[in-house]
Amino acid sequence: MKFVNYILVLSMFLTFVSKAQAQYLTDFGINIGASNYLGDIGGKEMIRRDFIFDMKLSQTKPSYGLFFRHRFNESYGITTTLTFANIAGTDAITENPARRERNLSFYNTITELSTRAEYYFYTIHDVGNHGRYCVNFRPYVFAGLGLFHHAPKTKYQ
Template structure:
């Protein structure tokens, strides 16, 4: 009985040692981001899905991450990202939003952590027998926090911070929270480099990523309210309807408070896998590390 327990313990230790060699990686990501909110969008009224996004307002997302895989099925990943979102009513075909004539730009800093659930894995891509390239597909979900500072463009083309202006008479926080979720995959190449793709959706708890949510607090000021009668007349004439739109003055509808803002990222990820330092593993599994040469023992002739 003791012998069986001893053999089982050795087997488990060897398995864990082998798994632990490449369970940590760190790297960087580079990709694109877009947002779903009140500004811009398609020709119809605002929707709560990606179909209302404007692809021409896709901006960038860059970041760094650290991942540790603590079992065959699960890993934890933490990342710090710099994300730019933007929108502009002048680029939508929706008459009401075009005449509202708002725009925004938001450079956000995001800190997020999530769990990865691995759905599919190929240990030896190409069946080379060397196990130097593998493939992993995963779902992820977690929590995040981000710093948000929306800016609007004035008549001179300068970008002005909107949160201090309280454009809707509301003082909202620049720090907000999100729930990231999505799908990703990566290849491990030569046992130590990882190249992957990840698509994530952030559900947030704020409607002020674009500084637009409810009603106007001010009449025309050139920043939070840019609507002019000339623009209204132009939009009405283009739609061949009289009195379709009127001035957006203080107290009138400015956005849709029923849905919070959200955003999407799609990034290419590159990372380095960290090899462990288990002497037991190295002595028993050198073939995994690509060290197949046996050391020759030197001996001196005896006379």
């Protein structure tokens, strides 16, 4: 739990630093998050549950990455991101007797490299009209390409 609190404080600090640097045309930073597997390995006591209700939160793994963004002008920009995510699943921790007897498990590191073009179609400076110019509203659309690599592995038990 101490690690989770450390990550939350770090992400809030990095968000603040990112906002402080947002006035420049080029910025870069890190992404920190969580990843989890939702599928037929592991899960809860039932055979199948819809949406996220079959997910085991104890299997949550870290996700992290780097990004680089350059804005050519007020309307156009490009962002490149490199992300690493870890996922895992195991039947050893499920309460479902059939899944536990099956005894499957895996772990996987996913690497993704993506680039996207961004078009900022509308800008409102100083949302709320407070005269501080610290909160902007800039909706945008984007299109891009991404490549990823993964190689699931298992351990014999």
